[in-house]
Amino acid sequence: MPTPHIECGAADIAKTVILTSDPVFADRIAKTRLEGARKINGVRNMLGFTGLLGEKQVTVMGTGMGIPSVSIYVHELFTVYGVKNALRINTCFAISDSVKPGDIVLPSGASTTSNINRLVFPGTFCPAADFGLLRAVSLVMEKLGKGTVHTGNILTCDALNLSAPPALSWKSYGVLAADLDTAGFYTSTQRNGARAAALSVVEGSFADGAYATVEERNAALELAAEAAALVAGAFAE
Template sequence: MLNIPTPHNNAKAGDFAKTVLMPGDPLRAKYIAETYLENPRQVNAVRNMLGYTGTYKGKEVSVMGAGMGMPSIGIYSYELFNFYDVDQIIRIGSAGGMQDNIKLMDVVIAMGACTDSNFAYQYGLPGTFAPIADYGLLSRAVETAKRQGTNVIVGNVLSTDVFYNTMSNVNDLWKNMGVLAVEMEAAGLYMNAAKAGKKALCMLTISDHVYTGEALDAEERQLSFGKMMEIALELA
């Protein structure tokens, strides 16, 4: 607690709940707080990376933006785990579908996160680290989705550092390994959680498909993302 506030987060000790939901977009964090939380209060506004804490069904929960990419979520999740004593972070984001059976609005839960990032270099490991979700959070998310009537697909995703890749066949290579969808943050979050001895889960709504070119419009995003948000809130 001696390291707070930080250059990236002006919240004080106790401002964050033990569970933090992290969408990429800080404005989506604001929307979640104002739509789902009771008595939300803003706890961070540095660089407009908005963070809020309130209650959901009587349980304290926080929501904060993570930005785009592993360097961004790496900073925010590290500080939440290590400086603000947060126990679990649930990423709720969007992803591009890769497999033929993945459809728009599907909710994908990242059991594991492949990556082309060098994020794990810092640990000096004598091999390749496999970033995985906390099983307790994952299993509870699946059960919550069943009760909610929401179909979820559990498996491997790709956390990439490169949005515009010059390799024309890169998606085919990952698809051939059974990767369900591509996003940019889960692997970094999972590694930070592992190093800190904390819990993490990444849930993704398919907003577009890499191969078909289909994409959700604004209204469809709001409706489909709501299901994912409600699953995450139940895990607090």
């Protein structure tokens, strides 16, 4: 049945989904990666599409940015629509000196300065990717042989543009980059017993102030979409 934020029926959403912070990019992924893609959601212009990867159904959908927005869509997808596997493409800013604009980070875990998880847990919860799904993404990236890919911990903040100085203090603990939502994505997924892996495109660096060019950013996003589609096709039912 439809939810307040997703208007389609349960059969319209596949058990494996590719999510992206930008609904317009979801539209692009659907048009370039899926066969026979049909629009299944337009509520609040958070576009969603379902189509075929090979002979398997996959859904591509936007989630917006930030823990609250991501958590709403992920919660509804898992609890109402029975989604089992979720790959999410977003953007981040580098903290580590070794991570450069235009690279891709595969977050194995997501530390956070957000208070949202502290409202839920009596202690400190560790939001983490599903190892099997993240490993599949890593292997696909290695096979594609494009771009520079890093795997490790990421930091999720509530206000990224205000977080540069505090975020840099995490560098000595091996944190690679900072974003707005992966901790919420992983927490919601783990809560519902599903599998999740994120692919985070580095659009700038807190370490040296550099930014990716439009061409570098778009190339990294397309590479992330290519890898996500290959993995989604392998995990889809």
